[in-house]
Amino acid sequence: MAAKKELLILAEYSQNKIHPVVFELLNKGQKLAEKADLNLSVLLLLPKKIDFSELIAHGADKVYYMEDPVFANPDEFIYKENILSFLAKAQIEIVLTGATNFGRSLAPRIAAGLKTGLTADCTALDIDEAGNLIQIRPAFSENILAHIKSDSRPQMATIRYQEFKKGTADRSRQGEIIALETKIKDNPNLKDIKKLSDREINIAEADIIVAGGSGVKNGEDFKLLKELADLLGGQLAASRDVVDAGLIAKEYQVGYSGQRVKPKLYFAFGISGAPQHLAGMKEAETIVAVNTDPSAPIFNLADYGIVADLYQVIPELIEMLKN
Amino acid sequence: MDKVLFDSEKGRIDRKSAGVEVNPFDLNALETAVAIKEQTGAEISVLSMGPNRAEEALKEAVARGADNAYLLSDQKFAGADTIATSASLAAAVETIGAYDLIIAGEMSVDGDTAQVGPQTAEFLNINHAAYVSELISLNESEITIKTSLWQANYSKSFSYPLLITVTKDINTPRLPSFKAKLKARKAEVKNLTLADIKEKLKIDKVGFKGSPTWVDNIVVPAEISRKTKVFSEEEKESAYHKIKEILIEKNLMED
Ligand SMILES: Cc1cc2nc3c(=O)[nH]c(=O)nc-3n(C[C@H](O)[C@H](O)[C@H](O)COP(=O)(O)OP(=O)(O)OC[C@H]3O[C@@H](n4cnc5c(N)ncnc54)[C@H](O)[C@@H]3O)c2cc1C
Ligand SMILES: Cc1cc2nc3c(=O)[nH]c(=O)nc-3n(C[C@H](O)[C@H](O)[C@H](O)COP(=O)(O)OP(=O)(O)OC[C@H]3O[C@@H](n4cnc5c(N)ncnc54)[C@H](O)[C@@H]3O)c2cc1C
Structure with missing residues (x-):
């Protein structure tokens, strides 16, 4: 046989x-x-x-x-x-x-x-x-x-x-x-290879993601999101607009031209919900969106939406979780 | 990309329905080439396999700084998958002549496989580096690039010839000047057909017939729909409780 x-x-x-x-x-x-x-x-x-x-x-x-x-x-x-x-x-x-x-x-x-x-x-x-x-x-x-x-x-x-x-x-x-058996051990055209740095941020593997978009006013304010992420044992992430604006590094970007993520819980703070952003996170198990604009498209995809200011919501969430 | 038709009888995408424009990632590839030309005086050739309409895209490449433009075009190339495309491109490269560096985009915005670069390198039997986000240094005999593999950043130095595929992070493409555009309009695009590259071809057939993969079916994915519960500003507190419930339910509470 x-x-x-x-x-x-x-x-x-x-x-x-x-x-x-x-x-x-x-x-x-x-x-x-x-x-x-x-x-x-x-x-x-x-x-x-x-x-x-x-x-x-x-x-x-x-x-x-x-x-x-x-x-x-x-x-x-x-x-x-x-x-x-x-x-x-x-x-x-x-x-x-x-x-x-x-x-x-x-x-x-x-x-x-x-x-x-x-x-x-x-x-x-x-x-x-x-x-x-x-x-x-x-x-x-x-x-x-x-x-x-x-x-x-x-x-x-x-x-x-x-x-x-x-x-x-x-x-x-x-x-x-x-x-x-390893047959070929030499590549004559490769003169040198070295690791420069590890990409430490690996948002693709996180169970919880706390993502911020243009609703976050400056780079400093991402510390607020980071505090929440740390408290939850989660990972910080971002939309492309804040990456392009230089508020946060490219490794954090979720979406069509960034990382695709599939966490158990995804927080979208001040993210409008453009199709290119959704392409990267729409398969999250549960999505919670916080946005001041009740007509933001992210509310069509989210499981739970809060129509409110992220600058109020995040400190209150942190407060609750600490207790 | 709003108008794309699928020819279900022949099992292929009817690309006539889509416009022919320079793939955005290829503008980064071209910009990389122009920067090298400015530094070293290198000569740039652009090569595209596509229908006659692709001539316009090649002329745009000339406006942006390319010296020579080649269009590989033949009815027989139609319906090519990445293997047939890469084998044809590799044969055209060898027909055109000597080269040091081939630059491709990371991926196309339609097929989006990112396979054509590495496969062309294989057919040419040369090294390649994908996901190149920076040219660290380059001289007559060697090139050092930064690439991202194995969840880390690596630098690699190669002797020529080499093929690289570049990401959007490598540069910001400049717009061509009005004068350059006018000049490019008169640029000559050299045509290559199957007959011209046949000698160098490493596969038996090209186009649809030379393609091991085919699109069997196209499905428009079902919209993921979720039942959304929206809380107003006044209902914030109940929303927080819901979040706490979810964290417990999913076993996500840090202890
Ligand atoms: C080829 C291509 C690829 C792309 N790839 C990606 C990608 O990978 N990832 C990506 O994210 N985007 C991508 N984009 C960009 C995308 O189209 C959107 O422009 C982007 O996602 C918008 O980011 P945003 O939601 O942060 O900003 P905006 O659309 O400006 O939304 C900001 C939101 O914040 C809300 N807001 C403002 N202040 C507050 C506050 N205090 N509290 C609460 N809410 C507030 C506003 O109501 C608004 O809804 C791509 C675009 C193209 C063309
Ligand atoms: C819906 C769909 C799905 C497909 N899936 C597959 C698949 O899974 N496997 C497969 O083998 N084929 C597939 N194809 C066919 C494939 O898209 C075509 O062969 C296409 O011509 C080349 O591949 P790409 O668009 O993925 O290019 P990529 O490999 O993504 O392009 C990368 C780079 O290669 C260079 N390049 C690509 N094409 C050309 C060209 N014609 N001339 C010059 N340079 C070029 C450019 O520098 C470009 O930036 C698919 C086609 C469709 C429509």
Whole structure:
């Protein structure tokens, strides 16, 4: 009997950990693999071997890895050369990877190397009756959802972080761990690579977001929002207008041209609710908006709206929470 | 982007319904090139694959500082996905001749895949850097850029040739002068067809036929509708209680 073909997740190992999107993909991947009758496997390239049991507990049947110091830096050329050397021999039907910056930079190279199709930034995936992958992605500034299919193999897609939920671990699951040889270790055209700084603010992962827009008058006043965010163990964020006005750094921007966030609770203070802002936060579980203008569009999307001055509301909220 | 049609029979977007304009991210790419030209005297060529109407966009690029403009245009390129687009662009680049640096936008505003840059680099078998937000330094033999990967900022230095894709943070595109615009109107756009690049092409077919992906269906997403409860200024206190309830319900209270 021929071995089962595989659904492979290309796992990003960065900041000394497996990127959380990998666990979301394992959860979704399990369902897809079952429907398409595939094995679920993961490929990791990393500087030093780690304990892979979490991957198996979350659904991986096989974990392939390459261990080499060269993988301590995000060099797409070295990564793609080694991944291509593996894929050339493997029986892979589907390759999924997180649409992180690195994933979005690396996956296209791999797809072009294989001359296979790649669908960008998917928000949903399914298997059709013939066993093909249906890749669903927003396009034209989120105005439409395109259902895309590929007639080449492997079928490849990048998937946005926080579209799927992480599953629960099953520690009784068994899986195979397979070491692969690192074939290419040198990139003659890359003369130097160094980390300059960590991007410390990571609003995409926060459970609570306290966002401010043009209703916040100056940079100093963001301290008020920060105080509320800290009190709630949440993260500060902003609309583009205040970022453009230089009141707060770009890393805080939520929206179409900023970060997409999906917190459990999103506070919008003095944000009107432009479509480009909503594109980044409309999938928050619960939205609370505070705006002095009762006709502000944000009130059409919010679960709870307060028609009031944010400069009154925030201190009162802080007061209440402190008690 | 208000008028876009989907041809359900052929399974592709009818882009004739959309205007042909310079993708906003490509203005940042062009501005990057012009800044390099001002510093080093480099020569700039712009290349676009698209219908004849794209000539206007290329002329605008000349007005903004490009020296040569190439339009890769052929009925057979229609319906290309990113693989077919990138393979065709790479073949055109090799047909045009020697180069040191290729600059692309981070993404387009319609397809918005951000794949064409890295895939073109793969077909050319050269290095690429994506998400470039700053040119740190550059000289005859090396270029150092800032990019954002792995939740961190990195600097990378490369020898040429290299392809970069640039973000909006890299610069603010200048507007062309009236004089430059007038001059650009007479600029010559060189035409390339499939026959011109065929020798260099690394895929068997181009356009829709050479594209492994296709749009099977287009759905207009359902509006997320929520039941909104609006509290007035006078009802603030009840709103605060509601917020407290939500925090407890969702287990979000810090202890
Ligand atoms: C291509 C493109 C991409 C874009 N990308 C993004 C993006 O990623 N993110 C983004 O946010 N925007 C983006 N925008 C901009 C977007 O269209 C809006 O301009 C922006 O979101 C508006 O920001 P705002 O709500 O803070 O400001 P405004 O629209 O000016 O709203 C301010 C609100 O504050 C209220 N207010 C004033 N004072 C108070 C007070 N004291 N208390 C309470 N409320 C008060 C006002 O009633 C008003 O509703 C993009 C636009 C384009 C064209
Ligand atoms: C709704 C929809 C969804 C799509 N989804 C996918 C998909 O998931 N996968 C896929 O393979 N194709 C997809 N396509 C097809 C894809 O949009 C086209 O191939 C398009 O011509 C190039 O890709 P892009 O717009 O995503 O460009 P991007 O890769 O986002 O563009 C990045 C940069 O590449 C350069 N560039 C791009 N196109 C050209 C060109 N023609 N000439 C010169 N430079 C160029 C520019 O510098 C640009 O800034 C989709 C098309 C539509 C309409």
